[in-house]
Amino acid sequence: MTTECTNRELLIYTISRLLDGVEHVAVGMSSPMPAAGAMLLRALNKKQGLGDVQVSILGSVRHNSFTSGSEELFDCAAQGRIGAFFLGGGQIDGKGNVNLVGAGGYPNSPVRWPGSYGSAYLYFLVPRVILFREEHSPRVLVDQVDFISAPGATEDGVYRRGGPHALLTNAAMFSFQRDTGRFRLESVHPGRSAADIREMTGFSFDNDRCEVETPGPDAEILALMRGQIRSELAETYPQFAASLPEAA
């Protein structure tokens, strides 16, 4: 049974579901929601007596066991030791291409974002890359990105074992279908309709009349999130943790 939860809690819970079965989750810097989702998966697995989940939070000393500098994440991904990673994006298009560089032309982009970071690499090597961007608008979810930091699909003859797995926003959750190279709407968050999602999305996608509502956590999981996960988060993201509901 779903209990009432905040939108953030819904997203964190959804992230944990998208990570199901992953043994090692890497989370980029300043990514409290993905970190929370990974921590929730770890706690749930432990409760259910399932395998350990390792969560590596880049930029954290405590939740990061890398000892060979920031290149180790990339080596580790190439070795197949990382099961899931998160990417955002100034633009994400319907073919799963991600743009972290800029909009409106290159190189002298009128709108310039920080840059591609490790995306052009990790998107190929981490099996399950979750695209996570809270803003759900035609400005972000475009038909065609202005610059491809990391491509959603790849021609034959190029090694690729990873890529987009799902796209999660504050309004909906899509899966990515590698065979067709398109997104499929899997569920719509409470308070939105498929029609809303079609309007808010700049690309066409499959199952665009989806009537599934994104499930929220049950009472037990919500209690876990508001207790243990909130405290674990507070070590790395004190401000973010403080903004989450506390256990009664």
Add this chain to the structure above:
Amino acid sequence: MTTECTNRELLIYTISRLLDGVEHVAVGMSSPMPAAGAMLLRALNKKQGLGDVQVSILGSVRHNSFTSGSEELFDCAAQGRIGAFFLGGGQIDGKGNVNLVGAGGYPNSPVRWPGSYGSAYLYFLVPRVILFREEHSPRVLVDQVDFISAPGATEDGVYRRGGPHALLTNAAMFSFQRDTGRFRLESVHPGRSAADIREMTGFSFDNDRCEVETPGPDAEILALMRGQIRSELAETYPQFAASLPEAA
């Protein structure tokens, strides 16, 4: 003025002369004479107010500042940070080829030595490689090695900034002439003649009627060797140091 010295002292002093001008000398494991020669150069430079000489002795904790494992020596050589290195060889031929693998056929060599170590690489990248082998005989100094661990010369189109600089044995000292790819007899150690050297050497070489005697250390240098160098050596090679003459 040359003072009377042992053959070993003559070799150590000659090594220091061959290293003249080098800023960083790397010495392999179990190579006390090259280590002694490098330490002597360091001490002489210091006395004369010349530049510092760094001596890295592989396998030593104290005289080895590498902190990135044994690959660092090779990286360091490739970066141009090592000026001189030593190679021995089960066989050395007249073209400067070195064999550290075996004699009499390959792979099932009737006489098998340990293997090539880093020779096939360092011979290309360290500017001054000194071939040092005490035994001077047609068995060691052959016309053509049975197996090339590291070649003396290289075809065009292959990066090479290093290679053989000199060959030192307990009987003579040769320079290597990179333009002709041949050794040239530079000096004969006291007690030997050019005719002896011709007979003891399995390959033909230039200046084979050389009448120069290998110079030994003067009294001041000899005193340095028998005092300071002997003590420095004792830290890494106690047995070898004990076998050297002590200052009066």
Add this chain to the structure above:
Amino acid sequence: MTEFVSPEAMADMIPSGVKLGLAPDGSGSCPAMIRFLIERGIRDLHVVCAPIGGMQVDMLIGAGAVSVLETSAVSLGEAGGAPCFGRAIRNGEIRMLDATCPAVFAGLSAAEKGVPFMPIRGIIGSDVLKNHPNWKVTTNPFDESEKIVVVSAIQPDITLIHAPEADRFGNVRLGRRREVMLLAHASKKTFVTVERISETSLLDDEKLAAGVLPAMYVSAVAEYKGAAWPTGLYAEYEVDAGEVENYARAARTPEGFLAYITGTRSAA
């Protein structure tokens, strides 16, 4: 071999026009030295970020000191986008070599290992590849059916970093920030400011040694306490988030940047 100098003298040793290697904010960045370079009117730098840049790079750009920027990203982290960087991009004032983090490391590894290039997986199909002059697609020599990217070596002329500690012999403790070790190995010269100088050798302690950059890579050391302020120094002190926000606000305009860079207290 390692010279011990004042921070000012170290700044004088870094001329215009060099390829300058810099560490990420908080992992070896040295904004206080960047101020000295700006005061000296340094120009025409090719900046290599290993692998990303922050406030110190934005300051150099704002001062007009950068002609080429090779990086995987520039950001002020929690304080948002890097304002001088964004402005310079819009106005076409710098030549941008957009990279991706592991490709920067591959280029530095190539320099570290003295090879002209390194292969790297991924990247094919991205516009990062299309726009990068020093990367190529080739085939795997052991499997001609596989296309793979090769990146050419990146060898900075000078790397400038801040570290917790050096000893009197020139050895520098970096700890687990191995990307800074890689950067130093790859560079022709490395200049290091440190929080403190140890009179005993850092290499004598086996527990420390694995995190120590040996003196042979270190051209000069200057003691300069707090020189990583406000960006912070890993395992020593945190970022001063308020100050970085002050910078971010000020640097929104060229005038504001100028006022900040000439007015604000430095680490000294």
Add this chain to the structure above:
Amino acid sequence: MTEFVSPEAMADMIPSGVKLGLAPDGSGSCPAMIRFLIERGIRDLHVVCAPIGGMQVDMLIGAGAVSVLETSAVSLGEAGGAPCFGRAIRNGEIRMLDATCPAVFAGLSAAEKGVPFMPIRGIIGSDVLKNHPNWKVTTNPFDESEKIVVVSAIQPDITLIHAPEADRFGNVRLGRRREVMLLAHASKKTFVTVERISETSLLDDEKLAAGVLPAMYVSAVAEYKGAAWPTGLYAEYEVDAGEVENYARAARTPEGFLAYITGTRSAA
């Protein structure tokens, strides 16, 4: 993730037929575990030495456990040539992949970085290259006039090493022996015996961290004091030169080897 087992149980986890990575004598070698493997009748190993082998490799060869040997050298150091190795070479009992140290590291680096090959300078013109099936000459993609060697990735199935210390979480302190770190990064699984186990995390001490292999690479740990005897352990205890000489003498004949391996005291 990291299992804590007995040395005997660890030996049972290493089957015949695997590609086995081993550290050099004195830098992570574990002759005591090699004895267990021999007792269990292990066979058909492809041994990768990183980058050279010593007594532990000679013992495996003497026991007939090695079918392929990939190394830059095998030697007993001060005690001279490795007798079982020399005999096996003469009799054609092992397939030898003669390498050169930095090429082994390049192959391991390729596996560490998940690329199929690495370029390396030198080597061209040597018989090492002519006889190595996994190396090729190619051209530098950025300068077609330059020929350069590429070596294919070396990924051991299992690496077996001895280290000073592990913690209860599976992190292992290697110190400055980074070649062992590289070997573990490159391998599918790494099994580690240690002198002692720490109850507190080795990663909590920033001074130690740079020399620590994180638990994610470590499949199993066994406490086994003295397991590097007689080859020694870097920064812990020296080689027992007399014992290695005893071995060298005994192993001159197959019978002597057999007597040594069944008779001598082990580390336990």
